[in-house]
Structures are given as structure tokens and as C-alpha cells.
Amino acid sequence: MPINILMPALSPTMERGNLAKWLKKEGDAVKSGDVIAEIETDKATMEVEAVDDGTIAKILVPEGTHDVAVNDVIAVLAGEGEDVSSAAAGKPQPSSKPAAEPATSAAASAPPQSPAVSSVTSNGAPHAAPSAPAHGEGRVFASPLARRLAQQAGIDLGRINGSGPHGRVIARDVEQAQAGGALKTAPAAQPTLSAAPSLSDQQIRALFKDGSYDEQPHDSMRKIIAQRLVQAKQTIPHFYLTIECNLDRLLAAREQINAQAPKDKDGKPAYKLSVNDFVIKALALALQRVPDANVTWTEGALLKHRSSDVGVAVAIPGGLITPVVRDAHQKSLSAISHEMKDFAARARNRRLKPEEYQGGSTAVSNLGMYGIKEFAAVINPPQATILAVGAGEQRAVVIDGKIEIANMMTVTLSTDHRAVDGALGAELLSAFKLLIENPVMMVV
């Protein structure tokens, strides 16, 4: 029996991914455990390993295909002793979608000047009008009766909020929509790449001269960034609190700690703490001191977190990613420092696992190294706050009625007002300031 190789789910929430690269080609022998392909998900690239021995009989989804649904057949493996050509010939149809799927999706991302392409499969056969939304838009789960009612009422199923099990659209939902109930503004079937702009892609292109630009298709990270930040800005009522912190004591402490770091035989110190490591730790401890701010908003309830899981924005080529330092309040500065170095290195290679960059209740975004004095960051759901950290620099400040030079850093806390009110956010920021200005308090 030929074995189907399916598109794997790399995280519990993953529905689609891009087939970035095939590391084996048709006819190659593989052993269980061999890396055969690379899959690009939200923000990471993961390797797909063979789970059986055999020979790659047929590759069904070509390299570079976007939005391959989880569990679609991506290749067929001929078992040991099996005839490769017959295994390839007897290739099964991908379970959930027609074989021509990848081609259709490629067409969908092609310039819309040729919209006709999207209704024709790669082999030129006419594409039957799909009753379900097209590929890449996600299937709308609906009961048969709901489908019929929606069709009769002329309502797009994708715009109806489903109240059945797992969000399935049921008859009652259609009836409510028909009776004037709220519809989703954009068809749910199109997880927006970016805010539905008032201008179409075509209109935007028309504003620029042909040939005056290069076109770079969005990779999945770009799509996710766009989608999540639009969602964040549209759904989270942000407000901002700014405070200045005196870094004199922190810088002195940092210098002292780093100077005392034990060195290995090559003379390499065991740790080298950055200001950002102190910021992470201080924010984590501040959340423990103001636990009401260590929260996540859900429609049903406020999730009050016990541990301080702090995301840290890491810029990487083509985007950014926020790995989460878990239990940061319990970790030593050197442990945080090591973890961040490891995260940053793996983030650049897109080798972070989904569970390493999902969740968290707050985040730190530091642009101080670029000399940015202060800025406000966009909250990364499901977090309720994010701290934007500016550059530490010498400024003239008034101390005891005299102008003096001090190392100052401006930070701005963006806050989800649904979960954290103004005074509470201010309390969190004061707790942070106290710790950052008195780093010795972080030892307690």
C-alpha cells in the first residue's frame, strides 16, 4: 500500500501552511526520521520528517505552494518493495480538496488583472462554481438547513456568526441574520490580509507607474503580522502611559555584575546582561506586584494569570516575532539573558516552535538601540499590555532643584482598556519604574 504523506499540523491551531521546500525529490529513498520537507507556518519554518521507510513516489504539492490545508496529501510514499510507478499512478486525491488546489491558490495570489485564471484549474478544465468558499478562505461550517436558508435569503454564509457547536452556522443564526441581526462586516471567509482598504489592490497599483516597482508576494509571516495588528488596532481599545526612568543605578549595577561574571577557559564571560534583560525582569516583577494588570481579556471572562510570561519583540529579516519568556518573575537575570540570546538566534533562522511565541500577558518592544527616544507599540493579542522602550541616554534633569546629568530612558505602556483601566496601568508602570530605578529591589 502506498503511504500518503499529509500536511502536518505544527501547532494545535494551525489550519494551513506553506510548503516552503522539498528536501527530497521523486524517486528518493527515505528512512523514517529523514527530513523530507520544510513547512512554513505563521512565523516559523518547521521540518517534516518521514514516519515510514520507502521511496517518494509522487510529490503532489509543489515547493512554494501557499496555504496548504492541514491533512491534505502532499506526497505519496511507496513502501519498501513496492513498485514506485504504480504507487505514483494510484495516487490518491488529496483528502479534503481537489488535486488542482495548489494551482488555484497560486492563481488567487496572482495579479488580479487576470481574474479569469482563478476559475480555471491548472489542467484547463473549467472549475465548477464552488458552493463552499474558495480555497484560502477557510471552510464555513454550517448545517445543511442553514446553507439552504442562507441561499434562499441571499445571505452570504460567511457573514453569519455561527452559534452552533464549534461555531457552526445553524438555522437559528440565519433566521436571526434575516431578521436584521448583525452580520460580520467582512466575509468571515476572508481572513483579511490587511484592513479591507477602501482601495482595491488594482486601484492601488494604478497609482504607480508600471515597472516602477518590484512586487514581493506576502509570506505567511507578513500576512500574520498584517492580520493580527489590524485585529489588535481594530478590536483593542488602546491607551498609552508614558514615564521616564532614571537608569543611573541600573547601569552601575549592570557594569558591576557583568564585570564580576565568571569566565570560562577561553576568557568568555558566563553572562553579559543587557539593559533589556533588566527591563524584562522588572516588568515581570511589576506584574506580580500589580497582579490585576497581569490579565487577558476574553468575551466571557478576564483571565488573571499567575505567572509573568513576557513576550519580547525580536526583529528578524522580513518581520518580527515575539518569543515569550515564561515565568520571567522567577528567573534570574542571567537565565533571562541566556534565554533571550537563544530565542533571538533561533528566531532569525525561523526555528522557533509555536508554543515558544504564543501566549504571554505582556510584551517588551525595545527600539532604544536605534536611538528612538519614545514610541507607542501595538498590543499583541492575547496580551493586555506592551511596553515600548526608548533609548537610554544622558539628559539634563532637575534633581533637588538643580540641573544635573542623568541617564534617562522613556517607556510607554500600551494598554488594553477592556482589561486594564488607566489607574491600574499607571500603578503597573510606577511599579516598573521603582524596580528599574532601584534594580537591587529585583533581588528581593
Add this chain to the structure above:
Amino acid sequence: MTDTSFDVIIIGSGPGGYVAAIRAAQLGLKTAIVEKSYLGGICLNWGCIPTKALLRSAEIFRAMQHAKDYGLGADNVRFDLKAVVARSRGVSKRLNDGVGFLMKKNKIMVIWGAASIDAPGEITVKAAKSEPPKGALREGRYRAKHIIIATGARPRVLPGLEPDGDRVWSYFEAMVPETLPKSLLVIGSGAIGIEFASFYRAMGSEVTVVEVLPQILPVEDAEIAALARKQLEKQGIKILTGAKVSKLDKKPGSVVATIDSGDGKQQTATFERVISAVGVVGNVEQLGLDKLGVEIQGGTIVADGVGRTNVPGIYAIGDVAGPPMLAHKAEHQGVICVEAIKGLHPHPLDKSLIPGCTYCHPQIASVGLTEAKAKEQGRDIKVGRFPFAGNGKAIALGEDQGLIKVIFDKATGRMLGAHMIGAEVTELIQGYVVAMNLETTEAELMHTVFPHPTLSEMMKEAVLDAYGQALNV
């Protein structure tokens, strides 16, 4: 010192209560259940289950009497009533033990006694007359964040027709007869009345059923009820509808019943025994509900789709929370009530999708709207029917009497109701219940392959018939 504080205390261990307790334990809630008489409640001990055991004896007895029809011989077919009753009690005992085992397995504390609620979160349990099972907690005060009332229902008592436990029976006595009454009057033709009528007639009693409404099995579709009446009358059951028993005059060893036949005429008849099966009423008393201000309407507690009463922390499920008073409704309510307590946002109960079954001979099963109700709602409908006489399996079984009837909304193909009479229909109905719950239309049912030869093929044929496409008629 025994712990007397729980997350959830459930009052009553019937099918609603004990299932709620198990679900609560599964969800990690510290759970106790209060019971004063029998684990498993009426259903397991004095209702659904023991009557099914009695009716099974009747069914086999009937089959043996008809052995010849199948080319078999069975002479001198007879029964031992004591053994029939003993088997029924044995079945109940086994399930009653099973509930005790399930409580233990799920680490649910059983508190033995009669509970009353002192305040939200606090109950007092008083000692019960019955012997507590091993390991049960006794009388005392207990606390729980959530209290679920699942005290069920008991036979309705109408003035003049009060059961006396001797000649006038409620279902308790009817379930454990010592001798077979020669003549029996059944007052009420709901599921309970008709099942007892069917059992006693099968065993040889002369049975008369009196129903105050114009139709027996009043909640069923009129066409099905009429077919049932025809079959029951063919078996020798006398049925008076639109009639009322106005007086029971008790004589030694018999009862003289005065029956108003509705047209102003009165008749009297003598019966050895009378079964009063005029419905059930919720057990809302002695729980302290008045004091707490828990809203009660028409003798049952008012609760929302997940069992919440108007008093926070107090919930009601099952018969005590109103009709339909059916064990399977209670079980489902119990589960969603506990899930709501846990914050899982379950889907509220849809009362229009609760099937009902009557286990007389022939069996009756239904779900959803009757034809009359659908028309009453002003719906334009399509009705499909398929007779058992057109089904190969039914004929092979020697069960060619019966009908499956389905009702669709003409405009949308929504399945509104299904009604069945005939062999094994109580096991068939669930197919339609699943279909309706998933909101299938006629199209999906027509696209479903039904196994041959089965009685279930009639379910597809009935759907086809509604759209003029039936094959085997």
C-alpha cells in the same frame, strides 16, 4: 472529621441527578448527591426500567402464543407472575447497584436523607427511613457553591381517584402485582397508562382505558394514535375517550367506577383493580423553596435553558423543572447544567428535539411537531408515510402492522417531526433525532444509504414519499 463542603450538591439521584453528578465529577468539581430512597430514582427503580422488564416478559409470552405462525410449537404456554415481577425487580436492583458503583468510581459522596435548602449554598439533610448504602454520609448540614434540585416527580392524585395501594394503584403497586387482576381499569392514556394496559392485557386481564381527551396518547400525532387505538382494541382493550371517571366506589376486593362518557350519559362498571395514571407532578415541596423565593409555576420550578433558577446558586433539572417529564431530558439537562456551572457555555436544551417513546405493543415513538401542531403554526408542510407492510424485514419478522410518518417544512425542507408506530420503532426514532439535531434537510436523508434489509429503510422511504419518490409502495 468528614468534609461537608462541596462545589456541587445534587438533590435527588434519578437519571438527571446521578448523571449530573458524574459529569460534575468528570469536570473536577467536588460533588455530593443526596438521596432518601433509591439510587437511580424512579426511572431505574419504579419507572422506565422495571416496566421495560415487565413488557419484555409480555412480549415473549405473546411471541410464544404465536409460535405456530413461525412454524414452531409451544404448548401449554403459561407464566408465573411472581417470577415475572421478580425478574423486573432484579433488573432494577442491578441498575441500582450500578449507580452506587458509578458514584464510588467517580468519587461522588452519597448523602443519605431528605434535603432542604436553608440558604443558597447551605442544605440540611434529615435522616431517611430507608437503609443507607455503605459509605453514605448521614444527616447533617452541608455546604455547596451550587445546589442542583433534581427531585423528580410523583404520581398526580386527583380527588376521588386517590390510590390506596390496595385496589386503586399508582405505578408503584402496578409494577409488583401479587396476582393478576381479572379486570382492570386504567385511568389515563399517556405513556404510563397505555404501557400498563398493554402489559396486563398481554397477561390476560380484561382492560378498560378511560381518557378524558378525545384521543389516546394525547401528545402523539393523531394519525398514529388512531392506529394505536385500532391495534389495542384488536387485542381486546376497551378504550373510552372523551370520558371521565367521576367516582370510585370501593367494595371488598373490587371497585365500582362511575364513568361519564361525555355525552351526558353515565355508566358504572366493576373492576378488580384500578390504575390511576393521570400524570405526574413535580416534587417541589419540603425543599424550603418558598422561603428562598425560588420561582415555581404550575407545580414545577422555573429554570432557564441551562437549569438556572431565579435564585443564584440554585438550579433545577429534570421533571421538577417542568415538562416534558422524561428521563432522557433530565439527563441532558443535568449535563448542560453542570457544564454551565463549570463555565463551559453549553448549548441550552432545545425542547423541540426531545424524542418520546411508548413501549406498548405496538411501540410508538416520535420527535418534533405533530401534523396538527405544524399546521397550527401556519406552516406549509409536506407529509411522507411508509407502511410496515411495504418493508421486507417487517414482513420477515411477522410485524407488518405499523407506519412511519415524517413532516417537512415545504419551503425549506426542514424536518419538523417524525412519528412512528410498529415493531422496534423506539430504537429507530433516534436516526431522525440525529438528523434533526444536525439540521439535515430532506436532501441529506435521501442521500444517506440505509442498510437492507432493515426496518430503518422505511425511514428513508417515508422521506422519499414526502417528495413523491417512494419506491416500495
